[in-house]
Amino acid sequence: MKAKFLVPLLLFFGLVGFLAFGLTLDPREVPSPLIDKPAPQFSLARLDQPAQSFSLKEMQGQVWMLNVWASWCVACRQEHPLLVQMAKQKIVPVVGLNYKEVRGDGAINARGMALEAETAMAIERARRWLTDHGDPYVLSVLDIDGRVGIDFGVYGVPETFLIDQNGRIRYKHIGPITPEALKDVLIPKIEELRRAS
Amino acid sequence: MIPELGHFALILALVLSLVQAVVPLVGAQRNSMALMAVGRPAAQGQFFFIVFSYVCLTWAFIQSDFSVQLAASNSHSATPIMYKITGVWGNHEGSLLLWAMSLSLWTVAVTVFSRHLPDAFLARVLGVLGMVSAGFISFTLVTSNPFERLLPAVAEGRDLNPLLQDPGMIIHPPLLYMGYVGFSVAFAFAIAALMSGRLDAAWARWSRPWTTIAWVFLTAGIAVGSGWAYYELGWGGWWFWDPVENASFMPWLLGTALIHSLAVTEKRGAFRSWTVLLAIGAFSLSLLGTFLVRSGVITSVHAFATDPKRGLYILALLVIVIGASLLLYAMRASKLTGGGSFAFVSRETALLGNNVLLTVASASVLLGTLYPLFLDALNLGKISVGPPYFEAVFVPLMTPVVVLMMFGPFLRWKDDDLVAAVRKVAPAFVASVLIGFGSAWAVDHVTWRTVLGLTLAAWVVLASVQLLAGRFKERAGASVGARLRSITAAWWGMWLAHLGVGVFIIGVTMVGSLDQHLDVKMKEGQHAELAGYTFVFRGAVDADGPNYDAARGIIELRRGERLLDTLTPEKRVYRAQGMPMTEASLDIGVFRDVYVSLGEQLADGAWIVSLYYKPFISWIWLGCVLMGLGGVFAAADRRYRRLAAREAAAAGQRVAASA
Numbered sequence: 017m018k019a020k021f022l023v024p025l026l027l028f029f030g031l032v033g034f035l036a037f038g039l040t041l042d043p044r045e046v047p048s049p050l051i052d053k054p055a056p057q058f059s060l061a062r063l064d065q066p067a068q069s070f071s072l073k074e075m076q077g078q079v080w081m082l083n084v085w086a087s088w089c090v091a092c093r094q095e096h097p098l099l100v101q102m103a104k105q106k107i108v109p110v111v112g113l114n115y116k117e118v119r120g121d122g123a124i125n126a127r128g129m130a131l132e133a134e135t136a137m138a139i140e141r142a143r144r145w146l147t148d149h150g151d152p153y154v155l156s157v158l159d160i161d162g163r164v165g166i167d168f169g170v171y172g173v174p175e176t177f178l179i180d181q182n183g184r185i186r187y188k189h190i191g192p193i194t195p196e197a198l199k200d201v202l203i204p205k206i207e208e209l210r211r212a213s
Numbered sequence: 214m215i216p217e218l219g220h221f222a223l224i225l226a227l228v229l230s231l232v233q234a235v236v237p238l239v240g241a242q243r244n245s246m247a248l249m250a251v252g253r254p255a256a257q258g259q260f261f262f263i264v265f266s267y268v269c270l271t272w273a274f275i276q277s278d279f280s281v282q283l284a285a286s287n288s289h290s291a292t293p294i295m296y297k298i299t300g301v302w303g304n305h306e307g308s309l310l311l312w313a314m315s316l317s318l319w320t321v322a323v324t325v326f327s328r329h330l331p332d333a334f335l336a337r338v339l340g341v342l343g344m345v346s347a348g349f350i351s352f353t354l355v356t357s358n359p360f361e362r363l364l365p366a367v368a369e370g371r372d373l374n375p376l377l378q379d380p381g382m383i384i385h386p387p388l389l390y391m392g393y394v395g396f397s398v399a400f401a402f403a404i405a406a407l408m409s410g411r412l413d414a415a416w417a418r419w420s421r422p423w424t425t426i427a428w429v430f431l432t433a434g435i436a437v438g439s440g441w442a443y444y445e446l447g448w449g450g451w452w453f454w455d456p457v458e459n460a461s462f463m464p465w466l467l468g469t470a471l472i473h474s475l476a477v478t479e480k481r482g483a484f485r486s487w488t489v490l491l492a493i494g495a496f497s498l499s500l501l502g503t504f505l506v507r508s509g510v511i512t513s514v515h516a517f518a519t520d521p522k523r524g525l526y527i528l529a530l531l532v533i534v535i536g537a538s539l540l541l542y543a544m545r546a547s548k549l550t551g552g553g554s555f556a557f558v559s560r561e562t563a564l565l566g567n568n569v570l571l572t573v574a575s576a577s578v579l580l581g582t583l584y585p586l587f588l589d590a591l592n593l594g595k596i597s598v599g600p601p602y603f604e605a606v607f608v609p610l611m612t613p614v615v616v617l618m619m620f621g622p623f624l625r626w627k628d629d630d631l632v633a634a635v636r637k638v639a640p641a642f643v644a645s646v647l648i649g650f651g652s653a654w655a656v657d658h659v660t661w662r663t664v665l666g667l668t669l670a671a672w673v674v675l676a677s678v679q680l681l682a683g684r685f686k687e688r689a690g691a692s693v694g695a696r697l698r699s700i701t702a703a704w705w706g707m708w709l710a711h712l713g714v715g716v717f718i719i720g721v722t723m724v725g726s727l728d729q730h731l732d733v734k735m736k737e738g739q740h741a742e743l744a745g746y747t748f749v750f751r752g753a754v755d756a757d758g759p760n761y762d763a764a765r766g767i768i769e770l771r772r773g774e775r776l777l778d779t780l781t782p783e784k785r786v787y788r789a790q791g792m793p794m795t796e797a798s799l800d801i802g803v804f805r806d807v808y809v810s811l812g813e814q815l816a817d818g819a820w821i822v823s824l825y826y827k828p829f830i831s832w833i834w835l836g837c838v839l840m841g842l843g844g845v846f847a848a849a850d851r852r853y854r855r856l857a858a859r860e861a862a863a864a865g866q867r868v869a870a871s872a
Contacts, residue, residue, distance in 0.1 A: 021546040025539035037590040039524045090285050090367050
């Protein structure tokens with residue numbers, strides 16, 4: 017065996033070292049531009065009392081989470097039991113942002129539907145879903161047309177934003193919350209924020 | 214029930230792939246015909262079960278069985294049937310199954326078309342392919358089971374990513390995978406040859422058609438993918454140096470080098486260890502590409518689910534497959550020196566030069582793709598490497614490749630006279646430079662890039678004409694038909710593929726130098742001007758599809774008073790995911806495309822419209838078609854069939870003699 021023929025193998029092992037290390041990094045951690053910025057202001061109708069609206073001010077002074085959900089979202093169903101459990105254990109208050117309840121659902125053609133009719137339908141569907149699966153939310157608000165979702169940079173449901181006492185977004189979780197993500201990331205971050213105040 | 218059957222069939226396929234990986238190799242080592250003979254039925258049985266499994270998965274999509282997690286996440290009851298079928302591979306799990314299926318298809322093709330190979334050699338080839346297959350099927354089953362149930366079932370699925378709901382996406386992944394995976398055959402031949410210590414001209418001859426066909430698939434796959442990006446992503450770009458594109462481009466570059474290296478090994482017996490290394494490298498880069506795309510190590514616009522567990526599994530697979538083959542190479546390669554010697558001025562040198570350049574190009578793409586990862590690993594910050602790096606590296610590397618590519622065929626094998634050869638091509642070369650400057654001046658765009666691009670393109674075309682004329686003159690006196698017939702398919706293949714490179718360069722240069730772009734706000738009845746064309750906006754109408762809502766802009770394309778075309782770009786929102794999409798509308802021409810896409814609607818009812826003028830862009834794909842066609846010609850050369858027949862006859866005699 018001549019040494020020069022080992023060169024490709026050695027180069028390859030060097031590459032493998034980097035690739036193995038790469039696996040421990042998370043490229044998706046490239047942060048949302050909104051991290052550490054004040055959460056976008058909004059005022060939306062509450063699901064339980066549509067006549068009343070909810071805005072960020074009401075959560076001032078506490079660490080809380082904004083969870084984006086919809087009844088048509090398959091992955092939300094996956095994370096929901098965990099949210100219900102979190103609510104039982106009173107880990108952190110969670111506000112639900114019901115996102116495009118009607119027009120986001122592929123089974124319904126919402127084009128041309130009057131806004132009132134769409135809102136009524138959204139309330140009906142969303143409430144039924146929470147009755148069926150449990151309501152882990154302090155309250156939910158209705159983002160019928162998805163405009164607030166756009167402000168928050170939502171590109172898929174579910175997404176969860178962790179917001180601090182001063183109304184700043186401190187963390188964004190994309191996709192369903194897993195028990196590991198809750199234990200290893202979210203809870204430590206929540207505790208850190210609470211200590212900081 | 215049907216998904217469970219599919220799952221079970223996949224497990225059976227895994228068992229058969231393990232049999233195929235072990236038994237024939239043991240047989241080849243012990244020289245046992247009975248054991249070696251197991252390879253062929255094992256491979257064919259494996260193929261049957263994988264196809265069965267794949268059909269079961271497709272069935273779940275067609276039936277909108279949303280108790281299957283994969284169908285629920287990637288299909289929708291209102292999705293058109295075509296996209297239900299293609300949705301099967303528009304995701305991680307399904308595309309792995311497609312990968313395994315195309316590997317199995319290639320293996321079966323080897324069992325069918327390589328009956329004339331020596332038994333021990335074929336047994337080893339099948340054994341190596343079986344190992345790779347076992348690795349991938351077990352990866353699928355262990356980390357990414359496509360038949361995972363979602364219980365209770367959901368009422369409606371999430372639909373396939375709207376970007377993938379496009380005709381181009383129907384054929385792009387299968388073509389690409391056939392190409393990627395096809396290099397596994399060249400790889401298996403090389404490993405089998407290393408194992409047996411028999412690396413000679415015959416080995417190169419057996420590998421050549423397989424490698425060429427895989428290369429044709431890869432070329433077509435990349436071209437279709439780039440065409441899709443061009444009209445589907447809505448801003449007129451055709452290549453983005455995205456990590457996933459690079460993952461397919463690296464094996465293409467190395468595969469191109471491999472094809473040429475195999476030619477030298479077959480004809481002259483030279484470069485043997487180099488050829489083996491390229492065969493290992495091309496397939497390794499295919500595997501590496503799979504790793505990069507599937508592991509989530511590098512982010513990309515191609516959004517696939519990522520999971521570090523999967524990454525670890527593929528990395529382990531990579532280490533075993535590539536590590537073991539490079540180790541085998543290190544142990545055996547010292548025996549491979551020798552072969553036909555050649556002088557500095559010879560066709561071998563030209564081919565070697567280009568092979569080195571293509572390898573360096575491939576390495577530089579790898580470096581650019583992984584550089585962000587290297588920096589991140591060394592804690593030097595997060596960066597991304599963009600087109601400027603790749604363009605800066607690529608132009609200087611490819612310029613000598615193109616010059617040499619057309620000079621090589623004028624040189625004789627083994628030894629040639631430099632002065633005479635240069636004298637032969639000098640007129641064409643000088644004319645090319647003049648044409649380069651002249652045409653850049655004529656289109657009023659004299660930059661060094663444009664001049665260089667047009668010079669190279671002219672050089673390819675002129676040298677091609679001269680080559681053909683030279684070939685024609687060889688048999689002076691014979692009839693035109695006889696002269697044409699005397700040229701082999703392999704030669705036509707070389708000629709066409711090289712000409713394709715020239716056509717490709719024209720497209721890239723022209724579109725890079727002269728494209729024009731304008732974003733305008735338009736209301737009904739308003740018009741805009743670009744590159745001598747007038748665009749009249751006739752308003753937008755509703756144009757809902759089965760699973761999306763859409764607004765369709767009506768835009769008249771006029772030149773002066775003459776109406777050329779009515780363009781209908783769309784802005785779609787796919788209901789299931791609420792995902793907005795732009796559907797560009799094109800007026801395609803030989804010398805230019807006009808490309809229009811619809812942006813947002815503003816509060817006052819006006820629309821943002823993007824207008825593009827893309828000169829010569831279709832030449833990019835025309836060039837790819839010529840290259841691919843060249844590959845088809847080369848692989849179809851009669852001598853492969855003649856040789857196959859002769860070798861089969863010889864093998865028959867040997868058997869008769871030993872009986």
